[in-house]
Structure formats: C-alpha cells, structure tokens
Amino acid sequence: MKRLAITSATLTTALGGGNAPTLAALQAERTGLAAVRFMDFPLPTFTGEVDGVDAVQIPSHVSEFDCRNNRLAWLGLQHDGFIQAAAAARTRWGARRVGVFLGTSTSGLLHTELAYRHRDADGALPAGFQYGPTQNTFSVADFVARALQLDGPAWVVSTACSSSAKVFGNAARLIEAGLIDAAVVGGVDSMCLTTLYGFNSLELLSSEICRPWDALRNGLSIGEAAAFALLEREPSTPPQGWLLGVGESNDGYHMSTPHPEGLGAIAAMRAALADAGLEPGDIDYINLHGTATPSNDAAEDAAVGSVFCAATPCSSTKGATGHTLGAAGGVEAAIALLAMRHGLMPAGLNVSARDPALRMHYLLENRLAPVRRVLSNSFGFGGSNASLVLGAAE
Amino acid sequence: MSGLKVWVQGVGLLGPGLASWANSLDVLRGVQPLVASPTVLPAPLRLPPAERRRAGASVKLALAVADEAVAQAQIDPTTLATVFTSSSGEGANCHALCETLATPAPMVSPTRFTNSVHNAAAGCWHIAVGSRASSTSLCAFDGSFGAGLIEATTSVALGGAPMLLVASESPYPEPLGRTRPLPDHFGLALVLTSTETTQSIAALSIELVGADQAASTCDDATLEALRRAVPSAAALPLLVALARGGAPGAVVLDYLDTTRLRIGLR
Numbered sequence: 001m002k003r004l005a006i007t008s009a010t011l012t013t014a015l016g017g018g019n020a021p022t023l024a025a026l027q028a029e030r031t032g033l034a035a036v037r038f039m040d041f042p043l044p045t046f047t048g049e050v051d052g053v054d055a056v057q058i059p060s061h062v063s064e065f066d067c068r069n070n071r072l073a074w075l076g077l078q079h080d081g082f083i084q085a086a087a088a089a090r091t092r093w094g095a096r097r098v099g100v101f102l103g104t105s106t107s108g109l110l111h112t113e114l115a116y117r118h119r120d121a122d123g124a125l126p127a128g129f130q131y132g133p134t135q136n137t138f139s140v141a142d143f144v145a146r147a148l149q150l151d152g153p154a155w156v157v158s159t160a161c162s163s164s165a166k167v168f169g170n171a172a173r174l175i176e177a178g179l180i181d182a183a184v185v186g187g188v189d190s191m192c193l194t195t196l197y198g199f200n201s202l203e204l205l206s207s208e209i210c211r212p213w214d215a216l217r218n219g220l221s222i223g224e225a226a227a228f229a230l231l232e233r234e235p236s237t238p239p240q241g242w243l244l245g246v247g248e249s250n251d252g253y254h255m256s257t258p259h260p261e262g263l264g265a266i267a268a269m270r271a272a273l274a275d276a277g278l279e280p281g282d283i284d285y286i287n288l289h290g291t292a293t294p295s296n297d298a299a300e301d302a303a304v305g306s307v308f309c310a311a312t313p314c315s316s317t318k319g320a321t322g323h324t325l326g327a328a329g330g331v332e333a334a335i336a337l338l339a340m341r342h343g344l345m346p347a348g349l350n351v352s353a354r355d356p357a358l359r360m361h362y363l364l365e366n367r368l369a370p371v372r373r374v375l376s377n378s379f380g381f382g383g384s385n386a387s388l389v390l391g392a393a394e
Numbered sequence: 395m396s397g398l399k400v401w402v403q404g405v406g407l408l409g410p411g412l413a414s415w416a417n418s419l420d421v422l423r424g425v426q427p428l429v430a431s432p433t434v435l436p437a438p439l440r441l442p443p444a445e446r447r448r449a450g451a452s453v454k455l456a457l458a459v460a461d462e463a464v465a466q467a468q469i470d471p472t473t474l475a476t477v478f479t480s481s482s483g484e485g486a487n488c489h490a491l492c493e494t495l496a497t498p499a500p501m502v503s504p505t506r507f508t509n510s511v512h513n514a515a516a517g518c519w520h521i522a523v524g525s526r527a528s529s530t531s532l533c534a535f536d537g538s539f540g541a542g543l544i545e546a547t548t549s550v551a552l553g554g555a556p557m558l559l560v561a562s563e564s565p566y567p568e569p570l571g572r573t574r575p576l577p578d579h580f581g582l583a584l585v586l587t588s589t590e591t592t593q594s595i596a597a598l599s600i601e602l603v604g605a606d607q608a609a610s611t612c613d614d615a616t617l618e619a620l621r622r623a624v625p626s627a628a629a630l631p632l633l634v635a636l637a638r639g640g641a642p643g644a645v646v647l648d649y650l651d652t653t654r655l656r657i658g659l660r
Contacts (some may be wrong), residue, residue: 096653097606104510124569131573137483137533138513151652153540153602155534158483158512166530173548177398179602193495194488248528250476251583252520255445256508264526271528301410301462339606381508382517384529 008085011227011334014048016081048322049221065143067108067134076226093181099152100145101170103163103187105326110132152205158382165329169246186228187327212290212316215355223322227330242391245276253382262303263330268385275388287376290316301358319349330377336374340392397601404467404585406459410578422637426615433579440522454514463583471523474509477531479542481625485566542648561626570641610645
C-alpha cells in the first residue's frame with residue numbers, strides 16, 4: 001500500500017486518559033491493572049478499568065446513544081486535541097469524504113445486561129430501553145460519526161479481539177479507492193459481565209494479574225479502552241507516524257483456540273510486511289498480541305519466530321492495560337506511535353520467570369533506542385488475525 | 395460507468411418464501427408473486443459434527459447462502475476471502491447470556507460465550523471450508539448491507555482476488571425482539587470478482603451518492619415490505635436487477651441516513 005499519514009492519535013486506558021499519562025506509565029513500567037471492582041463480579045481477577053467513565057455526559061444532541069461504551073468513547077475523544085483534528089479534517093476534506101471505522105466486540109452490551117435484570121412481570125425490558133443506539137454493534141461508530149459530524153462511510157468491524165486493527169485496513173482501502181480522503185479509526189470496548197463470566201467459563205481469566213510470556217501465566221486480565229487515530233491521504237502538518245501495511249487472515253481452525261503453529265498469524269504478519277514492502281529485518285519492535293493465556297502466547301511465539309529473527313525485541317503491553325478486546329488493536333497502534341516518537345520499547349510487565357519454552361526476545365525491562373518501524377499483532381476468536389506495520393514520522 | 399467495478403459470479407438467497415436464489419428467480423422477475431412462508435434453515439452440512447450441533451440459526455443462515463453462492467460461482471472456497479455483514483449478529487446467543495447474567499449466580503456456557511461474537515458465522519465458514527484467507531465481519535445497523543458491499547467491492551477492485559460477501563439477519567428472541575423487530579431469517583450472498591469470467595452474471599459499478607437520490611423499491615408488495623423490514627433486504631432491488639439479467643440499468647440502495655449506493659449494472 002501507499003503509506004498513509006496518521007495525523008492524530010489518542011488512547012484512554014487504565015493507564016490514564018491521553019498520550020502523556022500513557023507514556024509516563026510506560027516509562028515507569030507501571031501497570032494500570034488492579035483487583036476487580038466492577039459491579040458485583042464475585043470472582044478474584046484483575047481488571048484494567050478506566051477512571052471516570054460513569055460520570056461522563058454524552059452530548060445532548062446524541063443523548064439516545066448514552067451507555068457505558070459510548071461514554072468511554074466520548075471520554076477517549078477528549079484528549080490530545082482529537083476532536084479538533086477531526087474537525088480540521090472535516091473542514092479540509094468535507095464531511096462526506098471522512099469515514100468512521102471503529103472496532104468493538106461487545107458494544108453497549110452492559111446496557112442490555114442491566115436491562116435484563118430489570119424486566120417486568122411479563123418479561124419486558126424497562127420502558128425507554130433503546131436497542132439500536134446502545135447495544136447494536138454499530139452503535140459506537142454511529143455515535144462517533146454523529147458526535148464529530150462526519151458523513152462519510154461508517155461501520156463497525158466486530159471480529160472479536162482483532163477488530164480495531166482491521167479498521168486501519170478499511171480506511172486504507174477506501175482512501176486508495178478514492179471513496180474518501182480521511183478516516184477516523186480505532187476501537188472502543190468497555191467492561192461488561194458477558195466478557196468477565198465468559199472468559200472465566202473458558203478458564204481463560206486469570207485470578208492473578210496477567211503475566212504474558214511468564215512460565216506460570218494462567219490467563220488474561222480484561223481491560224477497557226478507547227483509542228482513535230485520524231488517517232489522511234496527505235498530511236497538512238507533520239504526522240504522528242505512518243500506516244505502512246496491513247495484513248489480515250483467518251485461522252480456519254477453531255472458534256476459540258489459535259492454530260497451534262500459528263499458521264493464520266504467520267499469514268497475517270507476512271501479508272502486512274508485503275503490504276508495506278518491507279522485510280522482517282526492517283522491524284525494530286513487535287507489539288505482541290500476548291494475552292497471557294498459555295496457548296495464545298505459545299502459538300504467537302511460534303508464529304512470530306517463524307517470520308522474524310528470534311532476536312527481534314518484542315513485548316506485550318497487556319500487562320499494563322489488560323486485554324482491551326475489540327479496542328486492543330487501536331490501543332496498541334497508539335502505543336506503537338508513542339514507542340516511535342519517544343524511542344521507547346516498552347517492557348512486558350508482571351513476569352516473574354520468563355517461559356523458557358518461548359524463544360522470542362521478550363523485553364523484561366524498557367529499552368531506550370530509536371524505533372523506526374513497529375509490527376503490532378491482534379488475534380481474535382473465530383480465528384481472526386490482523387497485523388499492522390507502522391512507521392515513525394521521520 | 396464510473397465507480398468501483400466488480401463482476402457478480404454467484405448469488406445465494408434465503409428468506410421467507412425465498413427458498414434459494416435459483417428458486418426465487420420467478421418472484422424476482424415478477425413472474426410470480428412472493429408467497430410468504432417461514433424461512434426454512436438447512437442443516438450446515440459443511441461443518442464438522444461438533445460445530446454443526448452448536449450452530450445457531452444465524453450461522454445456519456449465513457452458511458446456507460454462502461454455500462449456494464459459491465456453488466453457483468464454481469469457485470474454490472478454500473482460498474476465498476470473505477466479508478460477513480449483519481445487523482443482528484448473534485442476537486440469540488446474546489439474549490441467552492443476558493438471561494443467565496440476570497440470575498443470582500450466573501453459570502455461563504463457554505460454548506455460548508464463544509459463539510456470541512459477531513464473527514461467529516465467519517469463523518464457522520472458514521473452519522468449514524478450511525480457508526486462511528482474510529475475513530471481516532461488519533455491522534452498520536440498517537445500513538449493514540451497504541457497508542459490506544462497499545468493503546467487499548473495494549477489496550476486489552484494489553486487490554484483484556475474488557470475494558464472498560454474506561449479508562444476513564435473524565430475529566431476536568423476546569424481549570429483545572420487541573425492541574428490534576425483524577420478521578424472519580433473511581440472507582444473501584454474492585461472489586464478486588475483478589474480471590469477467592465464463593460464470594459472470596453481471597458487471598456492477600458502485601458509487602456513493604447522497605440521500606437526495608431515492609432508493610429503488612420492489613414492485614412486489616411483499617418483497618417491498620421485506621426490503622423495508624430487514625437490513626440485508628436492502629439488497630433486494632439489486633437482486634431483482636440481477637435476476638432480470640442486468641435490467642434496469644441502475645439501482646439505488648439504502649445505506650446510511652445521508653448516503654446511498656448507486657449501482658450501475660450491465
């Protein structure tokens with residue numbers, strides 16, 4: 001693909017709201033994970049909850065979209081001048097020429113979970129429950145497009161945990177095809193009971209803080225996040241970085257277990273490198289999917305090791321943010337941009353004893369070094385794989 | 395013709411009174427009226443036995459139309475990239491999870507959770523045919539078909555490789571059904587290619603237009619009611635034109651409030 005300018009980027013996670021608190025936490029090797037506080041979830045686990053989501057006020061002209069997921073989206077838009085950057089793109093290209101493509105896995109599902117706890121004697125949901133603007137999978141892209149007054153093509157990608165990596169591909173294709181000139185991409189996923197109980201039912205939810213690449217890793221910690229990036233055909237000011245390549249594949253193997261040799265993941269990484277016109281040796285740092293489930297990390301290590309030299313520095317930042325599910329690809333793309341802008345390869349946190357069976361060079365402490373190109377992996381249920389190659393602003 | 399150009403090489407269709415694309419041609423051509431009868435979902439024989447038992451209505455629907463389109467296109471599904479689009483996704487699984495989560499000590503089924511993802515149908519299809527080609531799963535509420543068509547045609551036009559587009563919705567169980575009424579299961583699939591082949595049915599040229607261009611309607615009142623009631627059925631004017639061998643020369647389909655899709659056919 002022809003490289004695409006990323007002219008604005010922001011993320012809000014358990015590490016804080018915006019790029020600066022995120023960078024400070026990464027520099028300090030500080031995790032945002034803490035013992036679960038969410039609602040009445042009774043089991044021991046760690047979560048990456050974003051402070052202040054419940055107090056967010058949705059703009060009144062789009063108030064029908066009010067739910068925790070869209071509150072998190074609106075909170076995430078407030079940082080790093082993102083709303084102003086989107087407005088500038090709207091002015092520059094025209095509202096109909098700016099698309100909105102966001103990833104989410106559970107959308108406003110919490111809103112429906114709570115409504116089911118308040119059904120009346122006939123089983124009906126509470127009066128005023130609105131399905132479309134809250135729980136429907138499109139809700140967050142519809143909300144963001146209306147809030148930012150963008151009229152270009154819009155949709156949600158919902159391919160579980162690869163969702164918000166894949167939206168970069170949507171934007172790149174529509175810009176290349178000439179349908180649009182710019183796009184707001186990213187992902188928003190918020191805490192809900194379905195994911196907490198669901199991952200627990202699969203025995204994939206750790207009772208401790210998640211420990212990617214640790215020999216005794218025993219599952220993931222769920223996080224929530226909103227991450228956004230603005231992609232433009234040509235930058236008018238120096239960009240934050242560049243989208244260089246996107247690779248997508250499917251395992252075609254199992255709904256919830258990755259292919260043991262990571263064949264689908266290998267295909268996604270190779271496709272991303274080919275799309276960028278780069279060789280494996282051109283990548284300075286790999287942000288792994290690294291969920292800390294035993295099988296995911298093993299399969300990803302095998303896959304990355306079959307594409308890249310084992311000495312390539314890599315880490316998972318999910319020990320800091322938790323697994324933000326459908327927002328993970330967007331979050332980790334924003335972290336990749338911070339890594340390149342500040343010459344920081346972030347450490348993988350919470351490792352007591354690195355798994356000797358995993359062969360990639362996993363960073364146990366921060367490394368300060370120039371980072372010119374990053375590959376970021378995002379893999380999800382349904383065997384969905386996406387890899388992004390991002391480049392420094394120069 | 396301007397716009398994104400692709401060729402249609404195969405079609406699948408399933409809905410109330412529409413047993414398949416092949417069985418619906420007379421209705422779509424206006425030779426026979428649509429006689430509504432409940433959609434009959436075939437068993438997903440492509441799936442391995444374990445996945446077949448777990449497959450819900452939404453998966454059966456998507457796989458049925460995908461199968462018909464691929465068979466008609468005479469194309470190898472093992473290397474075929476896919477775009478799945480749906481407004482309703484896995485509504486039945488989400489309903490069951492919400493019911494469980496409203497109980498005092500929820501015991502969530504791991505299978506139910508795994509199959510509640512919006513890309514469950516896509517995941518099942520790729521397992522069924524053993525394909526590692528790229529796949530995405532989209533939603534744009536009432537505009538879900540338009541989103542899928544834009545994504546699929548853009549990929550085909552740029553990348554050159556053929557693509558399977560599957561658009562489908564299944565009704566929600568109550569009480570969700572009352573908040574988002576969908577009359578019955580409805581789905582369609584298109585195999586799209588970048589060049590003409592011996593199986594090609596028609597060439598499409600797709601462009602985004604404003605809402606000032608009126609959406610095409612269906613002459614048959616029952617078809618038209620379906621078009622208005624089910625997001626994927628927004629594609630019906632296109633299917634009517636395909637069934638009539640490319641006539642009329644262009645249709646306009648609903649997508650977003652401010653945007654429609656104009657599709658030229660030849």
